[in-house]
Structures are given as structure tokens and as C-alpha cells.
Amino acid sequence: MAERKEIEITCRADTLDLMHPDIRPWPVTPPPPREEVDKVYARRKATDFGNWCEDNLRYELAFGKPEALQGMKFLCVGMWRMGNMFCGSLLCEAGAEVIKIEPPGGDPLRQLTPFGREEYMLESKVTGEKCGLDFLHEMRGQKSVTLNLETEEGRDIFRTMCSQVDGVIDEMPAGYMDGLGIGYRHISKLYPGLVWCNIAVRGTWGPYKDKTSKFGQWTLEPFGGCANAFIHNTGFPQDQLPRGRGGDPTRSGVWFADYVAGEQAANTLLAAIYWRDELGGTGQFCEVTGAESQMDILDFDISWYGFNASIKARTGAWDPNLNQYEWNPCRDGYMMIGGQTDRLWYRIGMCIERDFPQFGRLIHEDPILKEMGARNALEMLTKTYTLTTRWLRDINRIEAEQKLLEYEIAAGPVLFIDEVSEFPHFKYRPWVCTIDTDHYGTLLFSVPPNNYQMRTPHRVKVLGRPLGYDTYEVMMKYAGIGQTRVNELKEKGVI
């Protein structure tokens, strides 16, 4: 029931509770009803197929279906970085059990929060402990255990725990675990079936491996993106915006290489386990780095250098390989338009010239623009996008999208997270969704794209975990250590 309240806002803190999901639930407006979506399927004569998809793939049906990696177990040691977190959460989403081993003080990532604002951290209702949202969001079922690997007893416990798992995810600094005598070469002697995957920024070995500062600070992302030319070639050219004020190499807004390394680590672990279990193999030692796994997906850039000594340059919001394929500013933000083939090229023209006839004339008459490859020349991108923006400056994103979609052009607005959360399709087939957690109440999280499967959809059942919450259970099950001994070891600082 709606209630009228008078609120005085004098600082940011006063606003924080007004948007609480219990007061302003997600979604704010309901998703389109099934009948409306059925019409969409029917328009393309795909009603049967649409029904099959909805019957077999719907998000709501996922809970209760079997889990693909049920029974698989992993240990995870890592701090500060997202690589081990993302690898662990992918495995948990697929049904594996992942035990995250943290030092008694906890993973420092728990303490990170945007602009250091503690008011954005969430407090556990059960333990009262605060946790930053980045950590919380990527703690999707991993169990939290504290263990001090710097003590001999801690290492003994670690060794014992290794006997219970299929794999170990190691995102500690270069040579750290090895130096303590609990690296792969030590543990594999005890348990030859163990698969071990290092995750690093540039590497745990090699001339340019990860460094630690004189004062003990670790190498974190985006050092990986600096070392593989990803950052060098992203951003606006100094010819479009002034250098130092936008015309610079730009890093990603997220620690992107960490995510790439994390998912390749998960793939590497599963491939190694497949070889071990299906093909009669053994455990093995693996390493995935942010710099290299991101270089693996750097299109063709380094190979282009090998072709004719080209060094890929920044192109801002445009793409040097395709036209149209960009976003440009519009009346209320930025609008992305994509369409490289002739068919789409002319359809874009037909759409825009309804409102702006000059576009059709200047673009379609131009002999240079008639050939698909020639449209990628820099001059042609300049001309095309100048005229496109001339059209875009007068319309909003939603208008532009509707007009372009009428011509079946892949177009989309640049959306912010609040708009993403309320976009009709993203509510119907949830892109983000709420989860009711025991520790932190109702939370909005990004749904795994692997959540839409017929038989073993991946899913999120848990978000966030206070530090060491599972220590007692895990110590008993994985190391045979009862609560009394656990308490003693806690006193000694081993746990």
C-alpha cells in the first residue's frame, strides 16, 4: 500500500534507504505479459518454436533441475582480484562446490567499495560484518573458510583438504604457494589426480611476471590490459578529443581481463578434469593469465603487426573494420547502430532519410560509398557518422531504436544500469534479478547467461558469504577437525 512520507534530504546518506528493494521493488513496472510475447513469435510464424523455448528454457523453471557439475569440488586461494572469484562463481553456478580459503583477516576485496564509501557496504544480519558489493556480487555459493597458510599447521590442513577436491584455483602472487611448500609440485606428489590452475595478471613465471612492490603491494588488473595492447588501442583518438581530456588510451570500466582469465581458468579446469576422468589421464598444472587470455581475444591485433608492421590505433566509439558499427551522441545519450552488409547499409539509409532527406542524397549518391570494403576508410566513417549524428541529435534513444528496428537494423541505445534493469526484454527473461539472501536481504544481481538450458541450467542460489562462515562445517568434512580443535586453532591464529 502506498504511503506518503515527508523526507528531508541533507546529504547522500539520507537518500540511501529510499530505493531499498523492499520499498521500491524490482522491477518497477512489470514485464510484458506472455500474450504480448506470443504475438512476437506469431509474427514470424515461430509460435511452436517459441512455445518450446518457453517450456524448456524459462528462468523460473531452472531451480530444481539437475546441476551439471554436481559432485565436483574445488579449493580456491586468491586475494584482491576478480579472477579467482569469477572462476569460482562460474563453477558454483554450474553446481560444483568451491571452498574459498581466506586468511583470518579476510580477502581484502571484501573491503573495497566505490569511492571508499562504507555506506555502500552491506552488513550481514547474522554476523554484523560489512562487505563490499564487488566481492558480494561475485560470491555465488563459494564457501568461506579462514586458514593461515603462513603457519605450518595451516599448511597441513591445506594439504589434507587437497585430498578431497578435484581441483585448486590459485590466484596468489608468483611463486607464493610454491615457496610455502604447498604448490603444485608438492601437492601433486600426494594427490596425482589433482588439477591445479594458477590465475595471474601477467604470469607467475617469465621475464615480465607479476611483481610485488617493495612494500608488499600486489599487481592487479589493469596491468594485464597494459601489457597486451588492449588499453593502448581503446579510447578516443587525440584527433577527436584533446589528449589529456578524453583523447587517450582508456581502460575498461571493469577489471575485464580478470573476468576473461577467470572463465578460461574454469574452462581449463573442466578440460583437464575431462581428460583425467574420461580419457584415463591424471591431474596437471595449468596457468591462465589476464594479459594472455585477453590477448587471445584481442581480435587480430598482434598478428596484424606481423602482417605489415601495423600498430592498432584508437577509434573511440567507432570501429575500423565495419561501417556502420558504432555509437554516436543523440539527444538523450548515445545510440548504437550496426549494419555492414549492403542490405543493411541501404536500409539504414532508407530509415534515416525519412526524417533527414539529405542523408539519403549525400550517402547513396556518393560513388565511393557504393563498395562495402571502401566504406571502412576513415574519411567514409567520418562522413557517414557526421550525417548519422545530424539525425540522431534530434531524437531520443527509444525513438531511434523503434525507427531502426522497423527496418530490422540491429540498433540499441547505450543504457545505464537502471535502464538495463527496466528494459522490457531484460525483465521478461531476467538479465538482472532479485535474490532473497539470509545475510543481506534482497539483492539485485546479474543473472548468468548459462541460466537458460533445457536440462542443467546454471543458477544463483546464494549471494555473499561472511568471512569464515563455513569454517566449522568444512574443517569437519574436509579435514576431520572437530569444533574444539577448530577453536584452539583459531586461538593460535591458524584458522
Next chain:
Amino acid sequence: MAKDPRVCRLEELDGPKSKQELDEMKMPYEDYCRAAFAPGGEFSRPLSLKGIRWLSTTMYIFTPHSVSNLAELGAEVIKVEMPRMGDPMRHCAPFNETYLYPLHDTRPMTGTGMGYLNANPNEYHISMDYHLDEMKEAFYRLVKMSDGLTECYRPGTFDRWKQSYRYLIEMNPRFIYVWGGGFGYGPKVFGGSYDILGQAHAGLASVTGMHEFMGGHCTKHSNWCIDWYSGTQITFGILAAIHWRRKTGLGTMIEFSQVQAATRCLGYAAPLYGRFGIVRQRWGNWDTQLCVHGIILAGKSDYPDAINPQDRLDARYVMVSAFNDPDFKELCEVIKKPDLYSRYQKHKDRVEGEAQVEIYAALEEWAKDKSRADVVRILQGAGLLAEPVMNDREVYECDHYRLRGTIRWQDDPIFGDVLAMGSYGAGLMSKTPRRLYWIWRPVGADNVKIYHELLGYPTAKIEEWYSKAMI
């Protein structure tokens, strides 16, 4: 008889059992890794995914990459393309300059652009027009003999052609069927999708780029990183499904949206908005959660006389990371601003927005008269973490990747001397390493190998199909 304690067998003692093992345990970690991963020696070691066969009825980057990960891990992959035309990505080359030839003998003036690189390595390339009823049988033969397929067509298309999952499950219950596309079931189900759409639509663009007050705009990641990154996430789904199938013998259908994958990697943006209504914005080259941890502009380029403008003009950026208290203190001393340290001693204070503006301005003021190399040298000399932002040439020349084998020259069977920057770099494995055989093949290069040698069709039939452009 009691065991004579003087008799002792080496095998019964703890510790290494041979000199080789002893050496292995004693050698520095660096050497151990190098020996374990043995770059260059991949081909004497087995394949992780030996025995898996996958069909790649895909286009562009996103869905092909989900399969190319399997090919690098040793699965046998068959790429299916439209006759004579091939994958549309073949026609994509940066600035129209970089093509390798031939694409197909009947089109001698058309090459395959570098845009096609890394998406279809190690794959057998066949051509097939599966619009046509006559090709249905061949398609079904492939399905019955494979473990799965990945496709990217508009939803309903394969269904109309009677090759969607509900048809294929009948002929091969072990089959794993993957659809990758923009949106999946729902109101925008038929929406086309590109990497750039993923960046824009899913919120990644909204958090990348220089802040508005700095004069910046939402910036596109230059590379098609969402295509690739979501493709790898599909591979994860495929591998998990393969594991489950070992237990149950059942395949499955996976519907994967790449635009959604971009929202998945947004970190705290979703929970921050969900709980507090706060919408995350861009923050340029700095970090929203750590200070100092960002990229600064040095006054001079490292290569002022270079002929390539990327070297000459843009070798000026340094990543500086000194967010822990002692590191930050040292940094302030190096740039001769001890007052900055005394005002921002606590990390919580210096990571606030206004503080970052002041601190990075001071850093860039200090770096104004120095080259990139100067800045790196001075900061590293003080024991801090600082590294240059490297370009493609510097990456090529970096010993680290050569030693680790993640950049190497490839003797491609058809195209000659190509620089490989992927496949090996996706991850090192000591016993079953990834490897690269070839970058790609001409359209229909393996028509005989697959249609005749695998599926059993007589060569006369294949020639007939080919003459009618059905393959």
C-alpha cells in the same frame, strides 16, 4: 624373521625417489614452470578433448569462438559455411588492408580478411547450403556422428529447416545443442546482435570512458571483447554439459545471450543500483575503488623519432599502482608532495572522487616534463608498481610472451608465415596443452574429407552438389 634395520630401500623412504625428482623439487619455481609447460613441446602431449566432435554452424566471432575454444583443446571441429561466400566475417579487414588469399578458387580477387582470425582455428571447413532439402540428409548424418553443434541463426530458423534441437534430439539423444545470439526468448527474441550492441545495451559502455566532467564520452572497447568473452562463457556451458552427459548419457539445449553476458561482468553496478538506486558512471583511467591505481599521461613519448605514429605520438602512458598506505606515502615523496600524503593518509579519504582528481592532477603535473620511460624508471626505482601501456609492437617484442610460447610464428599449411597471438595464450596446461594447427582454411577446403571420407558420399555425388552450388 625380523626385518634387518640396516636394509633400506630408496622407494620406501619419504622424499624424492630419483635424482630427476630431486632436481624437480629443488629447482627454482621459474624453472619448474618452464619445464612443466615446456612451450614448443606441445605436440608430444595428449589432447584434453580427444574424441569430441563438434559442428560449428556459426558466423562472425561470438558463436565461432565458443567452438574454437574446443578446437584448441583438441576437439575435432567441422565448420559449415555457405557455398562460395563463406562466413561473412571473412570480408572484414581493418581499414580494408589485410587479407590472405585464396578464399575460394572461383573468386581469385577476394581474400579472407584478418577479421576472421582466431575464431576458427584448427577447424575443418566444409560448405553446405542447408536451406536446401537435398542437403538435409547430409546434415543429419553429421549430427548423428557428432557430440554437438553451435548455431547463431535467428530463433526459429533452424526450427523451420527441421534442424532445431527438438528434431535433432530424436536422432541423437546425446547431442548438445547450443544457440548463441543477442537476446533469447522474450519480446526482443528476433533482435540481431553484435558485440557493440552488447557493450552498449548491457551497460558496459555506460561505465567505460573518461568522465563527462573531464570532457569524455562513453567509450567502446576497441576489440570485440564481448563477442569473445561471451563465446568463452558458452564454452564453459558446453564443457559442463559434457561432464553431466558422462553421468547420464543425455545431451541438452543451451540458449545463450551475448548481450546478457556483458551485464554479467559489471561487478557492483547491479547490487549498488538494486539496493541504493545509485547508477554507476564512468571514471576514466582511474579506479573507483582503489587510489592510486590508474593510468597517467607523461610529458613525452618514448620514441619521438619513430616513423609509426603510434610509437611517435602515443607511447606516453604509464599505469601507476600505489594504493596501499606505504606505497602511497612513497609515491608522494617521489613526486615531492608530502602534504598530499598527510592529507590523504587513509585510503578511504584518498579514494573519494575529489581526492582522486587532486591526486592524479599532481601526478601528471610531476610527469609533465618526463618521458614514459623516465616515469616508469623513477617509480620502479622507488620500489613502486608502474608499467608502460604497451602497443602491439612492444608486445610483439616482449620476451615474456616468446618464452612462454603465447606469441609465436606459425607455419600455416595454406597461408604461410602468420603470427599466432592466441590459442596458446588462452591457458597453459602441462599435460594436455592447447595447440594451433592452422588459422583457418579456404571455403569448402575439406568437402572431400568430410562428405566422402567421413560421411561416405561418393565423390561423383559431391561433384554434382558442388556444380549446383549446393555445397
Next chain:
Amino acid sequence: MCDIIWCKKMVDGKPCNTVNYLDPYCFWNWKGKVNCAECGTVYYIHMIQGHMYIGPEERPGEKPDTSPLYADKPLDGYSNYSPGVEGRTRPFECLPRHIYLGVPDMRKFSIRGRPLRGWRPQPPDGGIAGSYKFNWDLKRLSPEVWEEYQRMLRDGEVKDW
């Protein structure tokens, strides 16, 4: 006219008729003087959110602050000025090489001097139904490139990296 300046200045009795493209990110919020690439007329503009709030106003005798990146002439078959033409268009320097081709680069060798199949046309080498084998018989198919490669080997122009 906004985002483009269609210059109609009378020059030698005829209108200039050159379209000067003011590219979106640079000029989205910008004020200052821009020249016409063809006739050099200096215009003052004040662009806000892509709209020409003021201008184009002629400023005879003044110097431009910048130039358009590209300009063409629709009424004479789209002859044009590319970026970097002195006095007409401003340079674009953020390029991958010092040369910009815009058309396929016919490469016969990689940067380390070994044969690379980067030129057209290639002599056909396919079998039944377009089948290809697993080797490139350079010596047979393109003997002149093979000879060139042998010379490079002799002269030490082929490197490991």
C-alpha cells in the same frame, strides 16, 4: 546546416558548394572558427549537443581554430579532401602506420621475411568441390616469389623474429 557546413560562398561567380563535415565527437559541444576546405572562408560556430546554436557566421580576415576532417562536393561527383590536406582539412594522426592505404596491402612476406599468402590473385590449387590440401606449394604455384625468397635467404633478410 549543422554538423555539416554546406559552404555557399560565391567564388569566381559560382557558389562553393562544398560540404564540410564536422565530425560528431569533436564538435558535439564546441565553439570557435572553422574554415571551409575548398574556399577557405572562416566561419564561427557555437555547437551545443550537436545543434548549431550560433552560426555558421562568416569571419572574414580571421584565422580558423581548426578545420573539418573531411569535405566533399556533391554537385561535381563527390570530389573530396581527405584528412591532413594542408590548409584545408585537419590531420588525423591516430593511425596504425605512417601510410594509409584503405585498399588491400599486397604482402608476399611477413615482417620477418618469410612467405605469406597475402597477395592476389592466387593461382588456383583446389581439388574436387574446392578441396584444399595441407601445404602451400609455393615453388610450383608462384615461382617468382619462391625465387625472391631464396634471394632474401641468401642476403640474410630472413629473421627469426
